[in-house]
Amino acid sequence: MAAFRIPCFLFLLLSLSFPGSSSSSSSLSSSTLRSREINGVCKTTPFPETCIESLKLSLSLNIPTTILASLLQTLRIAVTEGGKLSNLLSGAALVERQRGTLQDCRELHGITISLLSKSISRIGSIADARKLADVRTFLSAALTNRGTCFEGLSSAGGRDKPAILASFDSVYKYVSNSLSWVSNPGLIRVGKNRRLLGKYRRILQSSGQILTVAADGSGNFTAVADAVNFAPSNSNERVVIYVKAGVYEENVDIPSWKTNIALIGDGKDATVITGNRSVADGWTTFRSATVAVSGDGFLARDIRFENTAGPEKHQAVALRINADYAAVYRSTIVGYQDTLYAHSLRQFFRECDIYGTVDYIFGNAAVVFQACNIISRMPMPSQFTVITAQGREDPDQNTGISLQNCTILATDDLYSNSSTVKSYLGRPWKNYSRTVVIESYVDDFVAPEGWTNWSGDQGLDTLYYGEYQNNGPGSGTDGRVSWAGFHLMNYSDAAHFTVSEFITGQEWLDSTSVPYDDYV
Secondary structure, eight states, X not given: OOOOOOOHHHHXXXXXXXXXXXXXXXXXXXXXXXXXXXXXXXXXXXXXXHHHHXXXXXXXXXXXXXXXXXXXXXXXXXXXXXXXXXXXXXXXXXXXXXXXXXXXXXXXXXXXXXXXXXXXXXXXXXXXXXXXXXHHHHHHHHHHHHHHHHHHHTTEESTXXXXXXXXXXXXXXXXXXXXXXXXXXXXXXXBOOOOOTXXXXXXXSOOOEEEEEOTTSOSSBSSHHHHHHHSOTTOSBOEEEEEOSEEEESOEEEOTTSOSEEEEESOTTTEEEEEOOOTTTTBOTGGGOSEEEOSTTOXXXXXXXXXXXOGGGOBOOSEXXXXXXXXXXXXXXXXXXXXXXEOSSEEEEESOEEEESEEEEEESOEEEEESOEEEEOOOOTTOOEEEEXXXXXXXXXXXXXXXXXXXXXXXXXXXXXXXXXXXXXXXOSSTTOEEEEESOEEOTTSOTTOBOOSSTTTTTTTOEEEEESOBSTTOOOTTOOOOTTEEEOOHHHHHTTSHHHHSOOHHHHHTTTOOOOOOO
């Protein structure tokens, strides 16, 4: 392995702890319920009959129980049913129009099983609202995983498909009911949040690992994927992969067991990871990503992620993240349609440049963008441009896109054609789509109505789109859409979408060295 000098900022990153959970001896109290009350509570869930069935022993014997115990019982059934689905997926065969549909389902369902197990462990010792927020995040992501699998299955055939769909339906009814309970503040009494200073402390001396990637052979590896594969699995320490300046033509997968990876480059236009997978060439949208991240605690800094498939190839992802506690800083993300797939869990982007044409920031994470340049590109003939396509499909999911103090611009060719090519801030991919634009500069290439529909009136009454104190020639709201779901927000509304409120990020972001603002 070649010798190399380590930039000083890498030592800072190694000194940062990995965010996770902490134990607590405090207990959660909840009212004791009998059969009549349980029936009443079940009626508030999306699937009342499934709820009653999961608690039938307590109901039939009129055994007093609690919401907490009922929630744990429901989640344990979900895990059991999920195991049956795992077995079915492992032996299934489908006739696919796209590569990877079954692979996507297997991978995502495996992550869901892990999320359900983590939810059970959090609930077993819930003492504060932060742990409850964790559980809500995990269950929201589990439902997102189901939705992604279903999208792929819609274009697949085969004799196993009906059984797979039925099994998914069985598992996720329990997940939906559990999410409904943890999202209802009147059901479970919790204590105040605690700052986890011990867990998120900065450690001045660390034995964390640094791996170097250099295209010219001067590092430990010549490919980023090789460094990721070499990195330890399930690491509790930051593993820095320093990617020297150069162009790396490869697809990089950071799986769920590669936790706490930090990709650090030499600059957002100096270190380039590039690929060209697309839906038009047979990949699923999920699998098309140039860099795909499922490992929690992911950091990226000073790197360019790009997909060069081109607008004619339709969905072609440059960066996909379905990992919790993920932060991207001073990086560039470039593509056309579906550039950045903020798939699920909690994410943060700071001072990034993001380029695309149609739905180029999309997914169902809880994600905050601060001080980013959001740049729309010229689409294909007869297309319009849309920045966001947020995929919240359940009103209890704590997900959405928050653009705060960003700059929304167009490339020169789009700007010069803005009289004929319409551009929008977003459209509702799913019925409960949620996106807000706060204190941002909006240039005048954005159409006066600001937002557009997906299909007919789908989601227009149930979505939540909001704007608050934006500026620039495209920020005027007089001509905005008149949908029931569109809001001109006040201070209190906007504050809900800040870092500490929306992604419970104050403590875990402190552990990353990425700056952030926690106010409006």
